[in-house]
Amino acid sequence: MSRKITIGIIGLGNIGSALAGVLSTNHQVILRNSGVDIRVKKVCDIKKRKTPFSFTSNPYDIINDPEIDVVVECIGGVNPALKLVLAALYNSKHVVTPNKELVAKHMKQLQKVAGENKVSLMFEASVGGGIPIIQPIKECLPANNITEIYGIVNGTTNYILSQMTEAGKEFSDALKEAQAKGYAEPNPSADINGNDAAYKAAILASVAFQIEVNMKDVYFEGITKVAQEDIQYAADIGYLIKLLAITKKVGKEVEIRVHPTLVPKWHPLAAVSDNYNAIYVKGTPMGELMFYGQGAGGGPTASALVADLISIAHCSLPITHYSLLKSKIRNISQVQSRYYIRLQAPDRYGVLAGISKAFAKKKVSIAAVVQKEMVGNVATIVIMVHTVAERNLKAALAEVKKLSVVRKVCNVIRIV
Amino acid sequence: MSRKITIGIIGLGNIGSALAGVLSTNHQVILRNSGVDIRVKKVCDIKKRKTPFSFTSNPYDIINDPEIDVVVECIGGVNPALKLVLAALYNSKHVVTPNKELVAKHMKQLQKVAGENKVSLMFEASVGGGIPIIQPIKECLPANNITEIYGIVNGTTNYILSQMTEAGKEFSDALKEAQAKGYAEPNPSADINGNDAAYKAAILASVAFQIEVNMKDVYFEGITKVAQEDIQYAADIGYLIKLLAITKKVGKEVEIRVHPTLVPKWHPLAAVSDNYNAIYVKGTPMGELMFYGQGAGGGPTASALVADLISIAHCSLPITHYSLLKSKIRNISQVQSRYYIRLQAPDRYGVLAGISKAFAKKKVSIAAVVQKEMVGNVATIVIMVHTVAERNLKAALAEVKKLSVVRKVCNVIRIV
Incomplete structure (x- = not known):
């Protein structure tokens, strides 16, 4: 029992041409696997491309x-x-x-128009490349109250951080290598600044919690400030640094944020290296799940696009059955987290006393302190603090910066 | 736009009652997440149970x-x-x-009858508990030529092997602990002998390659022979030992097998510890994927059962659209693998020469040798051999056993 769907592809860059290629070479495989006969009627690009399918340069065709x-x-x-x-x-x-940019910024309008016209808007490939994640959340996990999603959703930054961790490279060298391997763009800013991951965080939040997300409410921070020293101190205390897209329900509010994060070495996300992506989902009653795979590239992305096509062909009703709820997105200043703080002091005497006092004043509680041998006149001190609201930590750090015994607060990184 | 389906549950053990519980407590969550209103009309067990739903002891009701x-x-x-x-x-x-036992043994007949009666037979929960795997393979990956699946699909044995690896326990102690924690049955044989994983291997093979599988063609071997020494030698050379369910296409044949396997420490499956499951899937063009989560327990299994119910409600046509192909399942003697071999020799002089000669005669090529200090009069030698057909290795080992310089071949474990 086979079904036929007829499609057109607009845009024949890396992804569009990979899709056209897979639909051509794997036509029989797809038919056998799914019972769906996908016919490509027309493909479109602004410039003429070689393709086995009928070509147009007018998308309205x-x-x-x-x-x-x-x-x-x-x-x-x-x-x-x-x-x-x-x-x-x-x-x-x-x-x-x-x-991902289109879906993250315009999800609400697009879903509304799709619903009014009784058609589906599908975007499996917008998060995690070839990793099935949007459809599994919608179709396989509806029994669950999803409470948290943590994802490594940007392959470029994961490659850079893996190189910094495994090969001891500095950020700038790891970035150059990523560019040489084609894992980073010549202009890498959208990746390394966390912007790309922020779109994906917004989409995951919107799908998992069925909420409207305004991109201006999504906090993001990239990996450019992560130093080799941070990687090493984190390793000493049993952690790796990963760029995570995080969304979770906290009471009636939702957190959506992207930032470098200390992840314990035993956590399944810690084993995700190179340019791989992985998305970790927590809910009741299923417990913890993780979906791992290639988060970018023509082939994996084409695999996800075909999944959406099959889904449309298999289901008789449009797949968008719900309207997005309004929800308060928590401001980053109110987010509660544990923190890693690296600072430099010209001399270690009196430093801890001063810091402890400043922290105590703002109700920030120290969980652990690591001091290494002094290099020249400078002592590096790494402090981990217990869970606290970000605004309290920021206030405490403002006090710490004023201390004469502290030269510099070098870095502050959240702990998962 | 919501749809209603009315269901009955037969069997109210751990899983059936967890399902009834989730459908009762999460009814609104499921309706919101999926648009499907699942009504439980009747539940059945041989003995009277407390339940919020109408009860019968006659399944035909x-x-x-x-x-x-x-x-x-x-x-x-x-x-x-x-x-x-x-x-x-x-x-x-x-x-x-x-x-899993029912589906693995009777898939062909059940699918045939389902097809004839225009209904669906769904078994997401039969493999990997709460991990979405059957539906993702069918619905999300049809673009791909799947070539291999490796899975940790038995939580009991993964817990035991993790304890042996992380806490240095012997098999029997780790088993007792698993039983105390409720991860192993009082009679643990179906788990520790690999039988449970063999059913899941058969189902994965059948779904991924759309083939008929006869359980007698599925080779399986449990973990009872894995010794603490093997765990340690494996670690020395960069590997962990995991019980894997493996299925792959090799030309026109398919391999389906379950056995302890050396997995390199960098492999994503190596990070799967405790009683977790994970299934690793390779295909073109998607590359490598892994699905990780709780492979057993009432809650996770109920989550997967609800996924199937939603899938039935969402799709207008029965989901079984293909007939199972006949395929040759490769006999284990023909399977090609790398191997780890641990043996004891009363004295190390002449041992390697003898073994090398016996191996060379059967075209078995040695990749690495580890010799540790002698304990008393006995030297332990660990040999890794390059990829070779199992029958050749067996023939070579038969020769080795005859050597006067070899006391005992203690264990032979395949390497992934």
Whole structure:
């Protein structure tokens, strides 16, 4: 019993052309695996490309084609992707997209228009590349009250941090290597500043908690300040540093944030190295799950796009069955966390006494202190503090900075 | 837009009652997450149980109820589960089951009857407990040519091996501890002998490669022969020992086997400890994926059963769209693998020369040798050999055993 769907692909860059390639070479595999006969009627790009499929440079040839059931948008970015996706939805075409920026920024509008036109908006490929995560959350985990998701959702930064951890490299050298290997863009800022991961955090939060997310409420911080020294001190106390996208329910509020995070070595996320991604999900009654795989690249992303196409073909009703709830996103200043603090003091005498006093004043409680041998005149001190609200820590650190015995607060990193 | 399905649960042991509990406490969560209103019309057990739902001790009150859409079989084993599941399918009721023995032994017949009656047979919970794996393979990965699946699919044995690895325990002590914690049954044989994992291997092979599997073709070997010494020697050379369920395509044949396996420490499966499960899947174009979580227990299993119920409610057509292919399952004697061999020699002089000669005669090539200090008169020698067919290794070992310089071949373990 097979079903046929007819699709058009707009955008033939790395991902669009990988999708066209897989649909061509694996057509029989897909038919056998899913019972779905996916026909590519037209592909579109602004410049002429070699393709086994009928080519157009006008996206409306696809959007207005009455035979096409699904439009796959592989342009990336918001302009002109938003306009084209909306046009397709208004034309009652299902849309499949790997475009995290578009989905994170315009989820609410897109889902509304999709719902009104009784079609589906699918974006499995927007988070975690080839890792099934959006569909499993929606289709496999509905029994659960999901409480937290932690994800390594950016392969570039995970590669850089892995190189810093495993090969002892400094950030700038690891970045150069990532660029040489094609894991980082010539302009790497969206990755290393945490922006890319922030889109994915917003999408995960929106799907898991069925909430509206405004990108301005998503706190993000990149890995550019992580030093080789931090990697080493973290290792000494049993941790690795990972860039995590975190979202969790805290009472009626939701946290959505991206930042470097100390992860204990025994945690399954700690074993995720190189350019791999992994998403860890906690809920009741399922307990803890983790989904691991290639978070980018044409092949893995094409695999996820096909998953969405199959899902559309298999299900008779549009898959967006709910409206997004409004929810308060907690400001980072109110987030509670444990912290790692690295600071330098010209001399160690009196330092701990001064810091302890400043911390106690703001109700910050010290969990552990590591002092290494002095290098020249400078002592490095690493402090871990118990769970505390960020605003209290910030206030305490402002006091600490004023102490004559403290030269510099070098870095502050949250602990998972 | 919500849909209603009406179900009956047969069997109220650990899993059946956990399912009834989740459907009762999380009814609104499930409705919100999935748009599906799951109504439990009747529950059944041979002995009277406390339940918020209407109770019967006659399973046919459920099977013959025209209002019930789905029968959830939570009895376990083949008798009387097979008879009841078939009766439900013949009555055009969808069936959801966590029963790995039933599914592994009777997949072909059950799928045939389900297909003839235009209903679905769903068994997400039969492998990996709360980990979504069957549905992701079917629904999220159809773009891929899956080539291999390696899984830690038995929590009992993973707990025992983790204790042996992390706490240096001997097998028998670790088993006792697993029993005390409720991770192992009073009669643990189905787990520790690899039988339970063999059912799951058969199901994974059948789903991933869409083939018929006869359980007699599934090779399995348990963990009872794994000694603390093996754990330590493996660690010395950078490996952990895990009980893996392995299935892979090799040309037109398929391998399906369960045995203790040396897994390199850097492999994502190596980080799976305690009673957790994880399933690692390789395919083109997606690359490598891993799914990690709780492989047993009422809550996680109930989560997976609900996933199947949602899937039935969301899809208009029965989900079994293909017929199982016949495929040659490769005999273990023909399987190619690398091997770890631990043997004892009364004296080390002449041993390696003798072994090398015996191995060379059968085309077994040595990759590495570790010799430790002699204890008393006995030298332990650990040999790793390059990939070779099992029958060649067995023939070589038969020769080795005849050597006067070899006292005993203590253990032979495959390397992933």
